[in-house]
Amino acid sequence: MNPALWMPLSMVPTGRSVLLRRVQAGHGLTSRLAALGLLPGVRVHVCRNDRSGPVVLGVAGSRLMLGHGMAQKMYVEDGEAEV
């Protein structure tokens, strides 16, 4: 785990798998995202990212759509490097 290598999820190109490291969200929303399977340590597949507009993610068997603003507040690490 090296925070220097983290980047916002919104910057990850389509087709890449990454590890979710940090979720910057207010109270309540954190729990909500966790209930959807988005919490640190989870592997996330970026199914679609057009660099603006919403991002489509593959998380544990489901597809989630995330607003662009939300994707900017989630920090990830390249999944190939370390599990």
Next chain:
Amino acid sequence: MKKRITMALAGNPNSGKTTLFNSMTGSRQHVGNYPGVTVEKKEGRCRHGETEINVVDLPGTYSLTAYSIEEVVARNFIIDEKPDVVVDVIDASNLERNLYLAVQLMELGVPVVLAFNMSDVARSRGLEFDLEMLSSLLGAPIVPTVGHKGTGIEELLDAAVRVAESGTRPKPPEIHYGKDIEKAIGAVRRRLEEQVKFADDIEARWTVVKLLENDSEVAKRIQSPEIHKEVEDEQARIEKVLGDSAEMIIADRRYGFISGACQEAVRSTVETRHTRSDRVDEIVIHRVWGLPIFLGLMYLVFWLTFTVGTPPMEWIEGLFGWLGETVAGWWPAGSESVLRSLLVDGIIGGVGGVIIFLPNILLLFLAIAILEDSGYMARAAFMMDRLMHKIGLHGKSFIPMLTGFGCSIPAIMATRTLENRRDRLTTMLVIPLVSCGARLPIYALIIPAFFPAAWRAPMLWTIYVIGIVLAIVCAKILRSTLFKGESVPFVMELPPYRLPTLKGVLIHMWERAGLYLKKAGTIILGVSVILWAMTSFPKTETTEAGLSPEAQQAAELSNTVAGRIGHAMEPVIKPLGFDWRIGTAMIGAFAAKEVFVAQMGIVYSVGEADEESEPLRDQLKANYSPLVGFCIMLFMLISAPCMATIVVTKRESNSWKWALFQLGGLTLLAYVVTLIVYQVGSALGIGLGG
């Protein structure tokens, strides 16, 4: 002996819960609202052996936090109503996330039965379950089901009845949250138990865990500032030691427990749940093709709504016409009976005017139900998100606004899909600006009266565009003033595409249409009678000789309450270029926009008028300038939506405040915009005509 039990159905959205509910209860369903909130409460009945089961379909949720109304409603139902058993419907092909809700239900200490739904799909996709082992690890019976085929339902009800009748409180699996969290739980609990008495161990632990999770609902119930201080201290300590919020760690431990259980009892050979859906999505939300497909589907929806809907509308019109004539026939010809007029013009005419839209509404809801059940609606929200984001709303608001072109009533009802109240109110309040179908007759009357053929289509287009632009501007303004707040983070599941079942689609359609009918029978009936009275009383006693029947009718209308209000309004609406006749017609238009045309026909004594009426157009042309014609359209576009819209806004927002705000705000906006257009137009000499 017959027994009765209450069974609650819980589960994630898209887990097939509703299909299972429909299979269990069939048509024995009842839809209402939970008190105080606009969350639908669906109940049904079914019999299983000697047991009568009352099935409550809780709203679909991902967890039991206090994040959305649905979650609070589901949780409060379980806590307050104490159902005998909770059946948690689980999408077996997406096990871990679905079990997250199950674990939270177990933490509440309610008797839970797990329905592993779509188990056939899960198996065919390479998932193998050791149900016996999983059941003992999770401490709850598990029954595999296939909702749309109805398999496993008997076994599920067997298990549910058995659990409900055993009467013992289940022992939920103890989830160990780790040393630091457990220490915090212990500390807060000791402090809490000094002040509050709990029914048992489970309730006490649950309350403490919720406090540590920052649950706003539970926190509200605990008054003591001491406790809150203690909770904050413990949270700060946890964050310092573990580097993450308590909320996050607790969620993480729950998942840890789930994946521990799954690792032992589930074997997955391949992950394929989404491959087919993904392939469809490659086309459906394609960067280039996505939008044309979306627009094409929307066109299809409107085509279906308005083309297929026309013949049944004519039948209904015929039926009400026949009904009116039959009732009128009870009195001798030429009778001036007030009762007759009330029955024929007020009640039958008024309610008929609303029921006539039922085919449209049914078809529109049918189309929406198909789009929703198939999973397309989520994709539409995806594609519209970028556009809607610019006005401070998100993708989900788009569908209701689009529906508004047909009719504001179903559009406002469709805002139910929006979770956030600010988004929902904003969308609801601006929907009437999207020009609905009932306003079309007004434009169809006025445009040809004042404008040459070449101008007609652009003029109609302009009116619609003005509506759209105003809706966007108003949404933006509302979102940055009254409903200020950070743009709500947009997270939504894209469910796999599924073939909708006929039964499910028809039930969805009927739920909505039933609400519409109920409204037509109650409040609209009442308001129709009031408007009828306003345009009928007081009666003109003396008949002036030499007047044609039409002129007589016009004189009578002028003397009624509505006519008098029209006269009284004249000084106010004069700056808009309107006279008392237009004012009177506008009052009628409050019942339903298209009534404006008929009312204008009466005040200009041309008899029965519709939007094709040439004598009425000649009268308009003789009395008003094109600028006034344009101003009429503008005012009718923006001003007070019809009474049915106001009533629905009241019902959906759960307060008269917002309904009246909508009424007043839009009328004021209409006044200001029309005033500016008329005054500037007059000053510049545009459209004054010859």
